[in-house]
Amino acid sequence: VLEEATEPLQANAPIFCLDKPLQPGQKRTLADARSGGQNARIGKDPTILPRCGDILPRLYTNGWTGIADISKYFHNFSVLPSNRPQLGCIHPRTGKRYWYSKLSMGASNSPSLACRYGNSAMRLLRESDSVFQGQPVENTWRSSISGRNYHPRWGHGRVMSGEDGEPVAIIFGFVDDYFIHGPTRRKCNIAFTAFMELCVRLGLICQKVKVNPPAQVQKFCGFAWDTVAAPTLRITQAKLTRAVAAIEFCLALHKRGRLSALTFASSSVLLHSLLDASPHHIGQTYLPSHSLLLLGLYST
Secondary structure (H helix, E strand, C coil), X not given: CEEECCCCCCCECCEEEEECCCCCCCEXXXXXXXXXXXXXXXXXXXXXXXXHHHHHHHCCCCCEEEEXXXXXXXXXXXXXXXXXXXXXXXXXXXXXEEEECECCCCCCCHHHHHHHHHHHHHHHHHHHCHHHCCEEEEECHHHHHXXXXXXXXXCCEEEEECCCCCECCEEEEECCXXXXXXXXXXXXXXXXXXXXXXXXXXXXXXXXXXXXXXXXXXXXXXXXXXXXXXXXXXXXXXXXXXXXXXXXXXXXXHHCCCCCHHHHHHHHHHHHCCHHHCHHHCHHHHHHHHHHHHHHHHHC
């Protein structure tokens, strides 16, 4: 990822490391492209990510899900050679000059570019493997009253039905995390194997400790996804504890007259990230009043 520079560097992205919370003894290497000035000059492409509300309605009752995490995901994609002098790195001990030949963690456009490549890989998988292919059918109350087959386990709406009469496997990608879902354990195993084989073909390495074979309860993007019965999304205890701590922290800062706009904004973003896990989005009912309360506290 870091190659010795063959031209003078035009900008430095200082390198630093953070501990990986779920992998003791391992570090995450990042480029500080904010203080290096790169992020201020990088075009901001949109990062397209699925929301919980996009995934949950498409899951199957009694379905199975496999989870995969691709290791060093950003580092699989090359930086244009003409841009590398702007993505420099000066070794903190030797003073030697390097540059990033691959996307770096810390550059503002890395998530957008990586998601674009990941979406291409998922399209390739859907086009090349029959377990993801089928014909669209309407599975709604209209199907039932008109005498056509209605399958409660398939969910409500437009469903892709395979040649075996079962709904097809589906896949979602969230940057480097992948969610492979099927109506049965057998079909999910086939789809999960097809995904892992595609990763091998593309030269992508999955993170062993974060790959979970098909199961009916899986953790993905911090939420618990349960398809033992009707598909259900639950907020994990860790997220609940963090949200409560953020609110208590804001209130404590206000009492000391030290509540900042940045702290207020961070608290609101955290709480809004949990809304999709609340039934019928009832969290939307409470957040506006909470936000106004914090805003009022801040302004006073």
